[in-house]
Every structure is written in structure tokens, then in C-alpha cells.
Amino acid sequence: MDVEALRTMHIDAIEQEYGKRETILYALGLGYGSDPLDASELPFVYEGGLRSVPSYVNLLCHPGFWAQRPEFGIDWVKILHAEQDFTIHQPLPPTSRMRGEYRVAALEDKGAGRGALLHQEKALYDSASGAHVATVRSTLFLRGNGGEGGFGTPPAAAGLLPDRAPDRSVSIPTLPRQALIYRLSGDWNPLHADPAIAAKAGFAAPILHGLCTNGIACRAVLASYCDNDPARLTGMFTRFSKPVMPGETIRIDFFEEAAGLVMFRAVVEERDEIVLDRCSARYA
Numbered sequence: 001m002d003v004e005a006l007r008t009m010h011i012d013a014i015e016q017e018y019g020k021r022e023t024i025l026y027a028l029g030l031g032y033g034s035d036p037l038d039a040s041e042l043p044f045v046y047e048g049g050l051r052s053v054p055s056y057v058n059l060l061c062h063p064g065f066w067a068q069r070p071e072f073g074i075d076w077v078k079i080l081h082a083e084q085d086f087t088i089h090q091p092l093p094p095t096s097r098m099r100g101e102y103r104v105a106a107l108e109d110k111g112a113g114r115g116a117l118l119h120q121e122k123a124l125y126d127s128a129s130g131a132h133v134a135t136v137r138s139t140l141f142l143r144g145n146g147g148e149g150g151f152g153t154p155p156a157a158a159g160l161l162p163d164r165a166p167d168r169s170v171s172i173p174t175l176p177r178q179a180l181i182y183r184l185s186g187d188w189n190p191l192h193a194d195p196a197i198a199a200k201a202g203f204a205a206p207i208l209h210g211l212c213t214n215g216i217a218c219r220a221v222l223a224s225y226c227d228n229d230p231a232r233l234t235g236m237f238t239r240f241s242k243p244v245m246p247g248e249t250i251r252i253d254f255f256e257e258a259a260g261l262v263m264f265r266a267v268v269e270e271r272d273e274i275v276l277d278r279c280s281a282r283y284a
């Protein structure tokens, strides 16, 4: 891996316009609309009073799967999404044009054979007003690298969940084709679609995007703590601890820690395995 190329990497600001089609497609990728009689979530998939799921900031103005580019020497097939954090400064409009300023913030070397963590940051601005809409931090686990050095200061590790029964749980099923719908919103990594690439990465089948699970968690937070009003969600952190397979049911366990702060984990019900851990959401 060329650590110096990563440290000095520059990506020009990215402009992205999105309309009702993109906003609705993203929500469909998270499974919204699965109950035609449930009017509470309809505004996320219907143009009458359309609302944006706040976690869409994760995808907007993203430079794409650049880690595949050969000049960085990253073993890209082995990349897994490790953490995702977003802070909303202004509610995300259901249609708009955004500008994203993106940088690689740090490379955390775990040692030869143990991998490396690549920390990225994106600032999202409304193109017309210049208002700062969101700050997004994203960490990739480079399983096929490590022992080659690092740079920058990684973010502090997230705290453990309380050791007690959850205050509330919500189960959300996914479809076997969930990843194939979700990828249309912008993450074209073949790991989530092509069985041959999934096998090279060590999986029996294509796995679900981390950011799809993240968006499903966001959906559960909105329904459980924000009355499905996206303007009330101010931030969310997730750590991806195990892969999710499309078609599995994700149960989100919530721990109410303080006014406006809920911690949570996600468990795949079929395997009773924790797939998101040490997570938190902030809301007003």
C-alpha cells in the first residue's frame, strides 16, 4: 500500500443534485414502504409531503469506491466498512443540490497481518446557500493491509453499551435483494452483488452494505424516538461488528441513556449475532 499517496491524496469538491427519485430510491433501499397500510413511514417513499432519511448524508457527494484505484495498492476486495458517524447541522431537504468536501483524515495501522483503519471525513454544504448541512466520518477496515505505517489522529474509540436489558427493541426484516436495491443509491462495490467477488473476500454470498444497515438503524431511531420527523435527528454513530446477509432480520436494541441520547446495538435475529455495536443517536 502506498501510504504517502493516501496521505497526500486530494479529491476536488463534488457537487450532487438529488430529486424525489433519488430520495425515494434511497428509502426503498432501506426497506421503507414494506407495509402499504403504514402511513407513518409513507412520506419517505411518496412525493406527497416527501421527507429525506437523514442518513442519506452518508452517500451524498461521495467520491465513489476510489480505494479500488491501483495507485494506492490497497487490497480492495478485503475492505469492510468499520464505522460511520454523521452530525446533522441543518435538516436535509428532500430535494436539493449539495457540495461535498472530502479528505482522508488518518490511517491507523493495526500491524502486519492485523489490518489498518482508513478514516475519512466529508463536509456537506448546501450549494445554493453555502450552509453547512452535515459532517460525515467514515472508517474502512483494510483487512488485507497493515504493518505499513500510518498518519493522522484517529477518532476516540466509542464507549461500550450498558450491561442491562434494552429499554426498547424494534425488528426490521430485509429482503434477499436488499443490497441490489440499495447499491443503486451510490455504493457500487461488487462485494454486495457478485458472488465471485464475495467468495474472494471470504464470504459465502454477497453481504449487505454497512451503510444499508446504518440506514435501517436510522429508520428505527426515527420511528422510535423522533416520531418520524427527520428534523429531530441530529446525529448517529454506528460500528459494524459483523456482516449482515441480505434477507436477514435486524433487531435494534435501544438503551435510553439521557434526554436526547440513545445508545443501541443491532442483532441479526436468525443468528443471534451482534452486527452493530457501541452505537448512539442524538435527537431533539
Ligand SMILES: CCCCCCC[C@@H](O)CC(=O)SCCNC(=O)CCNC(=O)[C@H](O)C(C)(C)COP(=O)(O)OP(=O)(O)OC[C@H]1O[C@@H](n2cnc3c(N)ncnc32)[C@H](O)[C@@H]1OP(=O)(O)O
Binding pocket: 058, 059, 062, 064, 065, 079, 080, 081, 082, 083, 110, 117, 139, 140, 141, 143, 186, 187, 188, 189, 191, 207, 208, 209, 210, 211, 239, 240, 241, 242, 243, 244
Ligand atoms: C458511497 C460509497 C461508500 C464506499 C464504501 C465502500 C465499502 C463498503 O461497500 C463495504 C461494506 O459495506 S462492508 C459491510 C459492512 N461491514 C462489515 O460487515 C464489517 C463487520 N465487521 C467485521 O467483520 C469485523 O469487525 C472486522 C473484520 C472489521 C474486524 O474484526 P477482527 O479482524 O476480528 O478484529 P478484532 O480482532 O476484533 O480487532 C482488531 C482491532 O481492530 C479494532 N476493530 C475491530 N472491529 C472494528 C470496527 N468495526 N471499527 C473500528 N475498529 C475495529 C479492534 O478494536 C482492535 O483494535 P486494537 O487491536 O487496537 O484493540
